[in-house]
Amino acid sequence: MLTHExxxxxxxxxxxxxxAFLYSYAAGxxxxxxxxxxVFVKLWESRDQIxxxxxxxxxxxxxxxRNHALKKLHQEKRYEEWLDRHLVRLTELHGKDDAPDVxxxxxxxxxxxxxxxxxxxxxxxxxxxxxxxxxxxxxxxIMGVSVKTVEAHISKALQILRSAFKDYSPE
Numbered sequence: 289m290l291t292h293e294x295x296x297x298x299x300x301x302x303x304x305x306x307x308a309f310l311y312s313y314a315a316g317x318x319x320x321x322x323x324x325x326x327v328f329v330k331l332w333e334s335r336d337q338i339x340x341x342x343x344x345x346x347x348x349x350x351x352x353x354r355n356h357a358l359k360k361l362h363q364e365k366r367y368e369e370w371l372d373r374h375l376v377r378l379t380e381l382h383g384k385d386d387a388p389d390v391x392x393x394x395x396x397x398x399x400x401x402x403x404x405x406x407x408x409x410x411x412x413x414x415x416x417x418x419x420x421x422x423x424x425x426x427x428x429x430i431m432g433v434s435v436k437t438v439e440a441h442i443s444k445a446l447q448i449l450r451s452a453f454k455d456y457s458p459e
Contacts, residue, residue, distance in 0.1 A: 289335055289336045290335045290340060294340075295331075295332060295335065298331075298340060299328055302346070302349060303324060303328070305346075305349075305350075306324050306327055306328075306349065306350070306353050307320060307321075307324050309350055309353055309354070310323050310324060310327075310353055310357055313354075313357035313358075313361065314357070323353075323356060323357060323360060324353075326356060327349075327352055327353045327356050330352060330356065331349070331352070363419050363420060398452050398453060399449070399452075401452070402448060402449050402451075402452035402453075405448050405452070406444070406445045406448050406449075407441075407444070409431070409433075409441055410441035410442070410444045410445045411445060412431065412441075413427050413431060413438050413441035413442050413445070414441065414442050414445035414446070416430065416431075417438075417442055424438045424439060424442075
């Protein structure tokens with residue numbers, strides 16, 4: 289198993305290569321930086337199962353980075369699809385079946401501004417459910433809480449989001 293110091297050396301040795309590799313997938317520098325860190329966190333968490341001295345390690349590293357980027361891009365697409373579905377539902381709730389001028393950017397802005405109002409734990413549960421598509425038992429296992437606690441977190445998050453959207457009119 290790698291020590292912390294050995295892992296830091298590995299990080300220093302490969303961070304630029306991983307960043308260059310992920311550059312074409314990322315939408316910006318902040319996203320690129322996050323993804324690079326997340327890839328190395330995955331390596332750290334799996335360090336006892338990885339042979340870092342294996343000749344194919346660098347290929348493994350790039351495959352891990354590519355898979356991470358594709359997963360994140362897929363989640364972003366799912367997020368967009370989720371917003372689109374809820375936009376249709378919101379339009380139906382307002383009785384505007386023929387409302388072609390719905391402002392999707394306004395919906396996203398309201399949603400993004402409401403997320404910080406949700407407690408960190410409730411927001412995490414909500415995002416794992418809605419963006420990652422995880423079940424409540426899966427979320428409970430990840431967060432180390434009961435399924436009932438996950439239900440309570442997501443319920444609280446939805447309550448805050450509903451409140452944020454209550455004055456929205458798609459006109």
